[in-house]
Amino acid sequence: MKFKFDNEFPIHQQLVDQISNYIISGVLKPGEKIPSVREFADLAEVNHNTIQKALNKVEEIGLIITNRTNGKFVTTEIELIDKVRDQILSEKINVFIDDLKKIGVYQLQLIVKETKEKESEKYEFIRS
Amino acid sequence: MKFKFDNEFPIHQQLVDQISNYIISGVLKPGEKIPSVREFADLAEVNHNTIQKALNKVEEIGLIITNRTNGKFVTTEIELIDKVRDQILSEKINVFIDDLKKIGVYQLQLIVKETKEKESEKYEFIRS
Amino acid sequence: MKFKFDNEFPIHQQLVDQISNYIISGVLKPGEKIPSVREFADLAEVNHNTIQKALNKVEEIGLIITNRTNGKFVTTEIELIDKVRDQILSEKINVFIDDLKKIGVYQLQLIVKETKEKESEKYEFIRS
Amino acid sequence: MKFKFDNEFPIHQQLVDQISNYIISGVLKPGEKIPSVREFADLAEVNHNTIQKALNKVEEIGLIITNRTNGKFVTTEIELIDKVRDQILSEKINVFIDDLKKIGVYQLQLIVKETKEKESEKYEFIRS
């Protein structure tokens, strides 16, 4: 797990995105213990308060669960992880398509296959 | 022309994006006169200083030109508009593909046709 | 507006409750500007970070809205305020009734009239 | 006897509350032998140190008594149980009424009958 930040967004928000991605993409697995707040802070080279703010948000989303004196863990509810994954995915696709529409793109065809097994989903847009 | 803003980004930046889009997509046509700063301010319900700031940046990009006595106009250099358009487009496509990679999407196929005349460009990605 | 804290709960949480109550009970009125983060911090004799954490949560609930450079305002959506009020009220009533059940109270009759105009609601419980 | 915990309060405190409730409500009867610390630990799925801590506190209150060789027993002093019961009851009622006042409830009428035999007590509040 590595973390990189730019100056466009607040660091804690970038952390939320990147941690969520690590869970969604399976780098952090369901039920796995995540590094302690202080370890995480070292790892990401960020103050522990900033990490905590980020982890709280990830917990609000539901991807991690806190067990006060034992640490924080990735949720074991796989359906929830999938649900969040789908939400983020379709959100990104919608924003992307809207952006291209605003630029005035004439035709856009998009085929996404989420996993090797799943059938591919298709989105198409032709300018009116 | 309508404008919408959220609280996450500076308003002047959102204005730059939206005005640029209106030029790139042809809503504002090459050579067309642009509303005055005050008209713009009314239209977007934003302080006129903010509009000024935004229009200056759009002018830096080159999409509009100031004629001291007559006001501001969309540039007539169509190649420039196309260049900016291509920059924004490829930027958005790259960011989008990177985002999906991070989520762990398996396969992504993207076909974009910018105008009725242009040939379509194709991007493909299969997870390693 | 005055604020008092005990040591049982985190201060920011008590702030959320008390600020929400001020909005729900009409001390802070819909659309009203609330004190700036720093003024608020002075008022409650608390660090500005603590206030901000609290105000963020109140905003998540929906009772206040932030306008970045102008300040924070009570929402103008009166139905939302009423909805939150009802949620908190029924939550408290349910918890209260459950608590008494656990203690083994034999019979409980509770009549609540929310406003002078509204009809009174009645809750009753007899031990099984 | 079942036990449930949340993350907001110390587990031992939640144990104190729940064990006390079981005694007060008569699930654990006066003079009855209490499960051993280890049995309790299994039952509540909690570390035995935490159970110890909780039982000690319940003993401080007076609801249970330790007999060195035989284990722990619910007190036989029924008046004491009733006294604790009344304390908790009136405490909860007062907090509840205060909470509703803060929300701005107009009128509140509360009738509690503790046991089949006792007369009912009545609390009333009308907003000033």
Next chain:
DNA sequence: GTGGTCTAGACCACC
């Protein structure tokens, strides 16, 4: 002057 971010560092309760 407005909200927002981030850090450093101290302290607490729980186990």
Next chain:
DNA sequence: GTGGTCTAGACCACT
């Protein structure tokens, strides 16, 4: 050692 809280103080962008 775990998460959580709070403060003090600096800094930033926007209007």
